[in-house]
Amino acid sequence: MESSSTSSLAGRQHEMIIAGFGGQGVLRLGQTLAAAALYEGREVVWTPAYGPEMRGGPAFCTVILSATPIGSPVVAAADTAIIMDRPSLPKYQGQVRASGVLLLNSSLVDPALARTDIPCYAVPAQQLAEEIGDGNIANMVMLGAFLHLTPLVQPASVLEALRATLPERRRHLLPLNEKALLAGAAVIANAK
Amino acid sequence: MTTQTRKLMKGNEALCHAAIDAGCLCFFGYPITPQNQVPEYLSALMPKHGRVFVQAESEVAAINMVYGAAATGVRAMTSSSSPGISLKQEGISYIAGAELPCVIINVQRGGPGLGNIAPAQSDYFQATRGGGHGDYRTLVLAPASVQEMYDLTRDAFDLADKYRNPVMVMADAILGQMMEPIAITRPPLPLPEPHAWGTRGTRKGCRTLVNSLYIMPSELEAVNQRMQEKYARMGREDTRWEETATEGADVVLVAYGSAARVCRTTMDILAAEGVKVGLFRPITLYPYPSDALRRVGEQTKLLFTVELSAGQMVEDVRLALEGRCPIGFYGRMGGVVPTPEEVADAVRAKLAGV
Numbered sequence: 001m002e003s004s005s006t007s008s009l010a011g012r013q014h015e016m017i018i019a020g021f022g023g024q025g026v027l028r029l030g031q032t033l034a035a036a037a038l039y040e041g042r043e044v045v046w047t048p049a050y051g052p053e054m055r056g057g058p059a060f061c062t063v064i065l066s067a068t069p070i071g072s073p074v075v076a077a078a079d080t081a082i083i084m085d086r087p088s089l090p091k092y093q094g095q096v097r098a099s100g101v102l103l104l105n106s107s108l109v110d111p112a113l114a115r116t117d118i119p120c121y122a123v124p125a126q127q128l129a130e131e132i133g134d135g136n137i138a139n140m141v142m143l144g145a146f147l148h149l150t151p152l153v154q155p156a157s158v159l160e161a162l163r164a165t166l167p168e169r170r171r172h173l174l175p176l177n178e179k180a181l182l183a184g185a186a187v188i189a190n191a192k
Numbered sequence: 193m194t195t196q197t198r199k200l201m202k203g204n205e206a207l208c209h210a211a212i213d214a215g216c217l218c219f220f221g222y223p224i225t226p227q228n229q230v231p232e233y234l235s236a237l238m239p240k241h242g243r244v245f246v247q248a249e250s251e252v253a254a255i256n257m258v259y260g261a262a263a264t265g266v267r268a269m270t271s272s273s274s275p276g277i278s279l280k281q282e283g284i285s286y287i288a289g290a291e292l293p294c295v296i297i298n299v300q301r302g303g304p305g306l307g308n309i310a311p312a313q314s315d316y317f318q319a320t321r322g323g324g325h326g327d328y329r330t331l332v333l334a335p336a337s338v339q340e341m342y343d344l345t346r347d348a349f350d351l352a353d354k355y356r357n358p359v360m361v362m363a364d365a366i367l368g369q370m371m372e373p374i375a376i377t378r379p380p381l382p383l384p385e386p387h388a389w390g391t392r393g394t395r396k397g398c399r400t401l402v403n404s405l406y407i408m409p410s411e412l413e414a415v416n417q418r419m420q421e422k423y424a425r426m427g428r429e430d431t432r433w434e435e436t437a438t439e440g441a442d443v444v445l446v447a448y449g450s451a452a453r454v455c456r457t458t459m460d461i462l463a464a465e466g467v468k469v470g471l472f473r474p475i476t477l478y479p480y481p482s483d484a485l486r487r488v489g490e491q492t493k494l495l496f497t498v499e500l501s502a503g504q505m506v507e508d509v510r511l512a513l514e515g516r517c518p519i520g521f522y523g524r525m526g527g528v529v530p531t532p533e534e535v536a537d538a539v540r541a542k543l544a545g546v
Contacts, residue, residue, distance in 0.1 A: 071456030
């Protein structure tokens with residue numbers, strides 16, 4: 001069931017780029033955010049880069065969140081880019097608007113290589129994920145950081161969306177996901 | 193905001209649910225990107241619902257299996273992407289000639305040749321002019337959202353039965369791959385009874401024959417005349433389009449499918465600058481909404497067509513208007529999707545000269 005939520009999207013939509021390599025949960029990060037936004041009654045579009053993709057190869061998706069119906073599903077300029085690995089930084093940071101934000105997985109990406117004209121947040125997502133106990137959950141650390149920085153969707157909705165999409169045998173991972181979201185949020189809270 | 197539950201789904205997945213809900217008994221396909229989720233989902237969904245799923249040995253085999261299944265009077269579907277749809281053309285001509293209903297999905301990609309797997313709309317001529325040999329047409333539906341991937345695929349089965357004619361759903365790599373919320377509000381149909389004209393084995397005193405061979409020219413001409421009457425009836429009864437802010441507009445964008453989505457954002461950009469801009473979106477590409485477009489064109493300063501092609505639908509726009517209104521065009525090819533701003537630039541440049 002969808003519930004209404006306070007609209008911080010009034011007037012405009014939020015366009016995002018999420019990039020990394022296959023296996024980092026890049027597409028899943030975008031899908032989870034999209035599902036959470038849908039849970040709050042938003043309009044959403046999730047689009048993957050689609051090609052001869054493979055584990056370890058480049059992975060990329062875009063997400064558009066909006067309070068009103070979405071026109072073009074293609075993100076030409078992003079409000080936020082979540083960069084999960086080093087090769088993705090030079091490839092995509094130029095597509096972020098002058099008013100936009102960069103979020104880097106600083107376990108793998110050197111923040112010194114990032115644009116200096118826009119805010120850039122270094123989140124050691126891989127390291128934090130491993131400290132929490134599962135290196136596969138760096139994507140949720142980044143999502144937690146993003147949602148603390150840009151509170152368009154409640155973290156509770158992310159957990160609801162995960163609950164709805166995870167098979168029964170994987171639901172025991174929900175507390176782990178919550179920890180990851182909180183760890184990411186804490187990085188931004190301390191940076192501010 | 194909707195109150196009913198909406199689900200996040202890929203376009204390719206949505207059309208699979210539509211096929212199940214429409215009572216499609218048989219799916220025959222062969223893998224090709226960017227429609228691979230269709231056979232992937234259906235290979236699970238069809239057996240689960242007691243239906244038939246066959247991965248054929250080729251596209252040619254798949255369309256001929258559709259021909260065979262349709263000849264028995266049941267609902268059948270195949271799916272492919274541009275190069276694979278080219279391979280199916282002979283079979284589509286035979287199905288049209290035998291006047292059988294079926295649904296063909298084309299999740300278009302860049303061409304010609306093997307091209308690439310990025311979104312394109314360069315199969316418009318092939319889809320709307322018949323595609324194979326002979327004087328036949330397929331009814332062509334063009335979804336512009338994941339919701340319409342479901343809705344129009346569902347309708348495709350009814351329209352195919354209504355006219356005993358192949359119906360094509362023209363999507364592209366964006367519509368197939370992207371996820372959007374959809375609401376499925378129509379209840380699923382039970383499997384329909386096979387049509388009485390189907391060839392289902394001999395029954396005493398009842399002979400049915402499915403064929404597209406008529407040796408006598410006068411006989412074949414009569415068949416063709418009946419088919420032409422059928423196409424004219426499609427035009428009268430099942431032409432579809434959508435107009436947004438066309439009333440009093442100085443410029444009306446004309447686009448279908450993904451290009452129409454880009455134009456929807458271009459409209460917002462231009463409207464914010466004070467341009468009176470509308471959007472005319474054909475939903476049936478054949479029959480083309482020529483009369484409605486003519487009415488819009490006669491009351492505006494400029495019709496501006498946008499396509500992911502070198503300019504194919506724009507020929508139907510010109511045919512509809514017969515010189516009554518200036519017509520602009522902007523297209524990108526080879527899998528490139530224009531940005532809304534880029535389209536706005538092209539419209540501004542053309543408007544300056546009108």
